[in-house]
Amino acid sequence: MFSLFEDSPEFKKRLATPFTPTKVTLQEVHSVIPKHLHEKNTFKALLYVIRDVTCAVIVYKLGWLIDPIAKFLVEECGTPHVGIAVKWGLWALYWHWQGVILAGWWCMAHEAGHGSLSNYPWFNHLVGYSLHTFILVPYYAWRSSHHAHHKATMSIERDENFVPRTRSEYGLPPENIAKVNDYHEMFEETPIYTLLRMLFMQVLGWQYYLFTNAMGNQMYPPWTNHFQPSSPLFKPHERKGIIASNIGLSAMSCILYLWTREVGFHNFLKFFFVPYLLANHWIVMLTYLHHSDPSIAHYRATQWSFLRGAISTVDRPLLGWAGRFFLHNVSHDHVAHHLFSSIPFYNQPYVTEAIKKILKEDYNYDSTNTFRALYRTFSQCIFIEDEGDIVFYKNKEGNAQRVLAPGALDHKTKKLT
Secondary structure (H helix, E strand, O other), rough: OOOHHHHHHHHHHHHHEEEOOOOOOHHHHHHOOOOOOOOOOOOHHHHHHHHHHHHHHHHHOOOOHHHHHHHHHHHOOOOOOHHHHHHHHHHHHHHHHHHHHHHHHHHHHHHHHHHOOOOOOHHHHHHHHHHHOOOOOOOOHHHHHHHHHHHOOOOOOOOOOOOEEEEEHOOOOOOOOOOOOHHHHHHHHOHHHHHHHHHHHHHHHHHHHHOOOOOOOOOOOOEEEOOOOOOOOOOHHHHHHHHHHHHHHHHHHHHHHHHHHHHHHHHHHHHHHHHHHHHHHHHHHHHHHOOOOOOOHHHEOOOHHHHHHOOOEOOOOHHHHHHHHHOOHHHHHHOHHOOOOOOOHHHHHHHHHHHHHHHHHHOEEOOOHHHHHHHHHHHHOEEEEEOOOOEEEEOOOOOOOOOOOOHHOOOOOOOOO
C-alpha cells in the first residue's frame, strides 16, 4: 500500500547518480535492431483498429443497460439504496473504461501520424484522421507540431511540448543572490490550490494547449494555436491539412449536436463528454510524464543531439496490462518510440529489450505509481536556469535534485547519422 506513495528504486538510483550524457552512438543503437521489426503489416494494423473500435462500441452498448438495471433493482426488487449504488458504480466503470479506450484511439491515431501502421500513406491518414476527429483532435495540426517535437526532443530552444520555463521568465533574482523566501513568495501555495491546478491541467490541459500553445515553445507569439492555418506552428504546405482538420472537427461537432438532440443532454454528458474528459486526462498524463521529470536532463544547442534528446524520456508501466492493450505501448516503450518512431507499436517491446542492452544505465525506466509520479513532477519540476548547456528542473526551493558529473560537459555533441 505504502509503495503507491513512494518513489521507485530506479528513480532514486537515477537521482543519486551524477549525470553524464550517453557515449553510445546512434549507429550503435541502430545496429542492435533486427530489420524485421521495421516491417509494417497493414492487415494487422487494421485488425487492431477494428478491435479498438469494437471495444468502444461494446462498452457504449453496455452503457445503455445501466439505468434499466438500476431501475429494475429499485422497482422490482425493492432495494433503492442498492439500485443507486449499482447505478453509479456501473457508470463509474463505464466512464473509466470508455475513457481509457478513447485514449487508445488517440494513441492509435498518433501511430498513424508517424506512418507506422502501413506502407500506404492513405491508410495511415484515413485511420489517424478518423480516430482523432471522433475525439475532437485536429489530426493534421497536432501531427505537424508533434513531428517538430520528435525532431528536437528536450532541446530548450526548439522543442514543442512541455518546454521548461526559466528563472528569468518567473522574474526570480539571480541564483547567486536569491534567498529561500524569493522562491516561496513565487511558488508557495496551499495543497488544495496545487490540487486544483493539477485537476485543471488533467481535465482541460489538452484543449488549453491546442487553443493557446500553453507549455509550448516561447519562440511563438501569444495565442499561437492548432486551428489557424496561418499559425506559425505550420509550414505553408501544411495549411490545407489544417483546414481539413477544422472541417472534420466542425462535422463531428454537428454530429454530436444532432445526436444530443436525439438522446438528450444528460445522455451526451454520460455517454460521451465524461469519457472524453477522462481520455484527455490520460493523454495529458502520459505526454507530461514522458519528458518532465526531476531526473531527466534538458539540453541547449551546444550539447543537444537527436540521440541525447530521444533517450531523455522515461518508460513507465502506465495502467499495466491495460496500457499495453488499449494504449498500444505508448508509455511502456516510449524511449524506443523516440528512437524509431516508424516501427509499428506492436514491435516496440522488442525494440525496448534490444536498446536496453546497448544503452544500459542510459536507459530510463520508472516503476513509481503513475499518480505519485504525476504529483512529484507537478510539484518539483518548476523551472530551469537561464544558463547551462545541460540543466535539470529545480523545485520550489530553487534546488535541482540531480547534478552533473565532473567532465559531463566535455562530451561534445556529435552529428550522428
